Amino acid sequence: MTGNAAKSLSVYPVTSAEEATGESILAVIVDNEPGVLARVVSLISARGYNIESLTVAETDVEKHRSRITIVTRGTPSKIEQIKAQLGRLVPVRRVIDVTKETDAIERELALVKITGRGETRVEAMRLAEIFRARAIDTTHNSFVFEVTGAREKINAFIDLMRPLGLTEISRTGVLSIRRGPESD
Numbered sequence: 001m002t003g004n005a006a007k008s009l010s011v012y013p014v015t016s017a018e019e020a021t022g023e024s025i026l027a028v029i030v031d032n033e034p035g036v037l038a039r040v041v042s043l044i045s046a047r048g049y050n051i052e053s054l055t056v057a058e059t060d061v062e063k064h065r066s067r068i069t070i071v072t073r074g075t076p077s078k079i080e081q082i083k084a085q086l087g088r089l090v091p092v093r094r095v096i097d098v099t100k101e102t103d104a105i106e107r108e109l110a111l112v113k114i115t116g117r118g119e120t121r122v123e124a125m126r127l128a129e130i131f132r133a134r135a136i137d138t139t140h141n142s143f144v145f146e147v148t149g150a151r152e153k154i155n156a157f158i159d160l161m162r163p164l165g166l167t168e169i170s171r172t173g174v175l176s177i178r179r180g181p182e183s184d
Helices: 003-007 036-045 076-088 119-130 151-164
Strands: 022-031 051-060 065-074 092-097 104-115 134-138 142-149 166-171 175-178
Touching: 022 036, 022 076, 036 051, 036 065, 036 076, 065 076, 076 092, 104 119, 104 151, 119 134, 119 142, 119 151, 142 151, 151 166
Parallel strands: none
Antiparallel strands: 022 065, 022 092, 051 065, 104 142, 104 166, 104 175, 134 142
16 A cells, blocks of 8 residues: 555545645525425535535525525545536536635624623623624623624634633624626
8 A cells, every 4th residue: 555545544546635625615506496405415415525604595586596605625626526516416507616716705794692791791892893793782791792704704703702701603604706797
């Protein structure tokens, strides 16, 4: 067995370049009809990939089209394989690899609940201001902050809030759109 094959879980020889996995954001434009989401999700999960984030909404009422945004991890060749197989599904109109688009904007929304009193409340408010998070609910013992931005920003905010009494998180998942007049 070669050195590369010994590191892989595959029975076939795999080069280290093929083993490198990365996060991919895929936007799938589909006809809005019953069962489409289930077919798209089962296609990805049947290949052993986890969906880290999934958002779906109707984007064109007149044409009955929806946009499914999927965040997953995999090797470049596996992501290409998933994109090709998604493209073959009948209700799929287009598959866009947002991670490869230079003119894409990606955002996520999170609601973050902090429970605490005294100095921890003051520190939580100070950090929220730095991250441009809005307090959308407040009691004598808690805050709920709304924070919007790139996933890295959301993750950093959550990490800083953990020692201050973070008790609950709700996240939307990634949304994306193309900059300028072009559309998907």
